[in-house]
Amino acid sequence: MLPSRCARCGAVSRDFLCGPCLDFLVADRPxxxxxxxxxxxxxxxLTAANEVAIVGADLSEIEWHRPAREPSSTKAVRLVRLLRLDSDESAVVSVGDAEVLHTFLRDARRSSPSKLDERTALAALCRYLQSRxxxxxxxxxxxxxxAKVIEPPRAVEPKPEVAPREPPEALPPIEPSLLEVSMEPVVPEVPSEPALDELEDLDLPEEDVPLPSAQPVPPNPVPRPEPPLPLPQPEPIPGPVPEPEPEPGPGPEDAFVDPSQRAELEETRRALEKERADAEAFVRSRTQDLLxxxxxxxxxxxxxxxxxxAVEAHARAATERLAELEKDSARREVLRFLGAIPGMSASQADVIATAFPxxxxxxxxxxxxxxxxxGVTDALARAIRLELAPGELEDERRSSRLREEAQAFVEEGDYDxxxxxxxxxxRARPEETSVWFDRAELLVLLDRPEEALQCYTRILDVDRGNRQASYERANLLFGLGRLSVAVDALREALRLDPSKSRDVVQKAEQLRRDGHPNEAVPLFRAILEIAPDDPRAILGLGDTYIDLGDADAAExxxxxxxxxxxxxxPILFRKGELLERKGRWGAAIQYYNRAIALRWNYPEPWLVKGEILLNHDRPTEALECFEKVASFEPQRIEAWAGAARAHAAMGQRDEAEEALAKGARLGADHPAVRAAREAIAQMAGTAPTVSEPLEPITDLPSLAKAFEAIEEELDSPVSSVPADFQSFVESIEPEKExxxxxxxxxxxxxxxxxxxxxxxxYEQAIERxxxxxxxWTGKGVALQQLERFRDALEAYDRALALKPDHELARKWRETCARHVQSEADG
Known part of the structure; x- marks a missing residue:
């Protein structure tokens, strides 16, 4: 299945948009x-002109210039007002409008706007996005x-101290482009609530209305902390009021009192309202058309x-009708054929037509x-076959007769x-695979394996996937001693039929026992590829590596x-044997103990452990191992011979001779019996005294107590460590565990x-x-058994610090803490 990709950047993604593109969309294109x-x-x-005509000094010549591009913030402010995003009405936004507003948001994110109208428009846009x-x-x-952060504070206009007059109504702000003569009308945006204080940005010609030298009125008056004192004049009420009588003296508002200018502004405002209404009507009509x-x-x-x-249903119905008609016609043809067979009844014909339509x-x-x-008899079946294929019927009878004759000759022993x-x-039917198999078996019985091999090769040439032929061919090659070809054939048979892994394991073990480890290794590996957990294959491959001298690979x-x-x-026992070969007999004993703990009646680890202990002057414990084997497997010669050697090492001649007699009855020429007989013959007339440990060792794995007993026997404090003990310590060092x-x-x-x-x-494990x-938990348990309770508490605390939910550490710590508390109270 091909991986899906992001619709924007083409990256591999299970979704329509990948994660980075989705973040970009949410952050920059809301x-x-x-x-x-x-x-x-x-x-x-739609509302702005592409070109503006500017009248020069000479009216006979007209120059055309493109207007300077407006800043993105100015466009966004106009668009917010045109779309009325600052109101609660739903606005219809196009893709072009979205691009303008996205540019405005991106610029505002880089640097906060400083102008009042830009901050107001940005706050309105944020409130619009919030409400969607x-x-x-x-x-x-x-x-x-x-929106709350960037929204400018709404100033409360104070009551004017001196209000000589007020205009009848507020005038909208005038765009600079309106004051220039243009060939095409430019439709600027009109804010929803215009104010007179915004008219200070207009560039009016000086010849029309001369501007006074007085300071202009600030655009954003700051409210005073206290209300002004009332004047004797009557206070103006909010809303449109009659224009008061003008007072003498020039004022800052006199520049905008010209009636002609006011009429022009009113006309411009009406034109803008009309253009906006037309634009909204156009957008609504387009929206309705699209919907x-x-x-x-x-x-x-x-x-x-x-x-x-409907067409698919009609096609299916037609196909079903054709199938039914074809089926009925085929059945009618079968019935018509059976009707011509002599002795055929209607019921018999119906049964045969149902079975063979x-x-x-x-x-x-x-x-x-x-x-x-x-209801079909042999004679009727023979008549049907004779009508269908007269020659084939004779061939079938001849083949059946030949098979019966061959089976009879095989039973009589006449294989030729x-x-x-x-x-x-x-020669009559060379395509019959079963006949080739029977012929190959006969050739094997006649001791003609090469010809039998040709039969199986003929079958594989016709059918490469024939599992039986592949396995039988591999067996023949194996028996002929052609090992390299036989191994390849066995691997191919194992690939075709994995259930043959048990049989192939036996072949690989036979190769190893016959001294062909190089051929056995690829066969064991092929078995482990099919069945990775096959214990016999694992053990066989490890033993093969040992035979090849590669102890590291076996380990x-x-x-x-x-x-x-x-x-x-068994694998634990093999690992112990490897460690013993390396001279680490102490670690080997640990693996033998693990194998014994899993299978107490497993004789091999008992015997090898007894041999190790006997060779290192531990006859008492070795005798226990040999007696344990003799208890559950009394026919084991090695057990009785080992017990005899252990008694001889302990100086117990009678017991040694009795154990040797039992072993000799089972096999007098066994190497173990001969070794025991030599050990008894080497005994002197008086049996040497064997130093017994100070306290009996009942637990077989408890080797450290025996070593303590050996150390206690050494009275001289200046004597060195015994060589046997030093050998044991060196043997159990876990170099690569x-x-x-x-x-x-x-x-x-x-x-x-x-x-x-x-x-x-445990300390060695902590070092690793x-x-x-x-x-750490096990170290605490060991310290607690040695009655070093405070050290055990520290070990438990360390374990809980590494894994707070360690249940075993928590339980042992509670027990240790109670013991420490009882000691402190006592």
Missing amino acids: LWLNPGLLPGPSLLD EWMPPHLASQYGLR SKEELLFARERAIESKEE DIASLTAADEKALTQCK AALECYDRLL AQFTRALGKDPQNA DTHVLLQLAELAIEGGDPRMGLLR DPRSADA
Whole structure:
């Protein structure tokens, strides 16, 4: 499936717009979220002229100039007023209007506007965006807050101290372009609430009305803190009032009292109102036209869909009728054919026509299939086959007869005669795969494997996916000793039929036992590709690596298998054997203990552990291992021979001879029996005294207690550490062990009653992974068993700091804290 892409930038995205484009749309183009946004230019383009004519000094020559481009803020202020965004009415916004307003918002985001009209327009635009229902709530709140911040304070006009007169009504602001003579009328924007104080920006010609030298009235009067004192004149009421009598003296308002100028302004205002009404009517009409066209398109789409559904339904009905007619015609043809068969009744013909509805299926049916129909006898089936294919009936009878003869010869043991029958059958019907299989089996019985191999090759040439032929060919190659070709064939058979993995594992193990590890390795790998968790393949591949001398690869294989299944006793035993070969017999014993804990009646780890302990002068514990094997597997010669050697090492001659006699009865020439006999023969007349440990060791994994007992026997404080103990310590150093292996070894030591060894393992795990909460918790348990409660509390606190929800650390800490509190109270 091809990945979807963003409609704007083309980036891979499951949505219509990717994340960056969506953020850009929300942040910089909010009006694009309006579903009612109309296509078209801005309203300013419809009301403004493209060119302005300027009259020069000489009226006979007219020069045309493009007007200077207005600032974006000026356009936005005019557009806000034209669209009446500052009112509660719904505005119709086009794409061009949206671009102007987006530019205004972007410029305002860079630098806040300083002019009053720009700030007012920006606040109105933000309030408009806040009040729209298509605006997301979080953006609406942001625009509302921005409107409150940038909205200019509304000044309260104070009552004038001296009001000689007031104009009858406020005049709208005049655009500078209105004062110039133009060929085309320019329609400037008129604000909704004009004021006289905005007229100071007008550039009036000096020859029409001379401006006084007095200071102009400020555009935004600042309200005074206290109201002015009333004047003796009558106070003017708000709203239009009659014009008072002019007072003598020039004033700042006298510049705008010219009646002709006022009439011109009124005419301009009416023209602007008319242009705005026309623009609104045009937009409304265009909107209505678009809506009507959209509804018309929807109606046509629905009509087309309904017609398509009707056409599809009609086509399906016609197809079904044709199928029924064709089926009925084929059935009628079968009934017509069966009616011509002598002895055929109507019920029999109906049953056969139901089972074989056309001539093709009836022709493919043999006599046995026809006799399965109710009421069809062998004679009737033979008559039907004779009418359908007279020559094929004879071929079928001949093939059946040859098969029966071949089977009879095989039962009598005459394989040559049976092979001749199959050869005759293949000459008649060489496409029969079953005949090739039977011929190959006969050739194998006749000890002609090369010819049998040719039979399977012939089958694979016709059908490359034949699983049985591929596997049988691989077996033949394996038996012929062509190992390289046999391995490839077995891998191909395993690919075609993964259920053959158990049989292929046996072939790979046989290759390893026969001294062909290089051929066994790819076969084991092929099995692990199909079944990664097959324990026999894992063990076989590890043993093959050991046979090749690659102990590191074997250890890596066993470690990876233990990571997937740490409860596999045979793999634990193999890992222990590898460690023993490296001289790390102490760590090997730990793995043997784990294997024994998983399967207590697993004899191999018991025997190897007993051999290790016996070789390192630990006959008492070794004897327990051999006796344990003899208890659940009394026919094991190694167990009795090992027990005899252990008794001999302890100086117990009678017990050693008794165990040797039991082993000799099972196998007198066994190497283990001969070794035990030599050990007993080396015993002197008086049995040497064997130093026993100070306290008996009942727990087999508890090796640290035995070492403490050995150290206590050394009375001289200046004597060095025993060589045996030093060898053990060096052997159990975890050079390349993982953290989880160290944790498991520590748990085994704790369960075996050896907290000192467990503490040592937990500290090694902490050195490898200081952030392991399980290691700190185990260290606390070991310290608590050694009655170092305050150190245990610190370990628990460290574990809880790394993992606050560690349930085991919390429970053990509560127990330790109660013990510390009881000691403090006592």
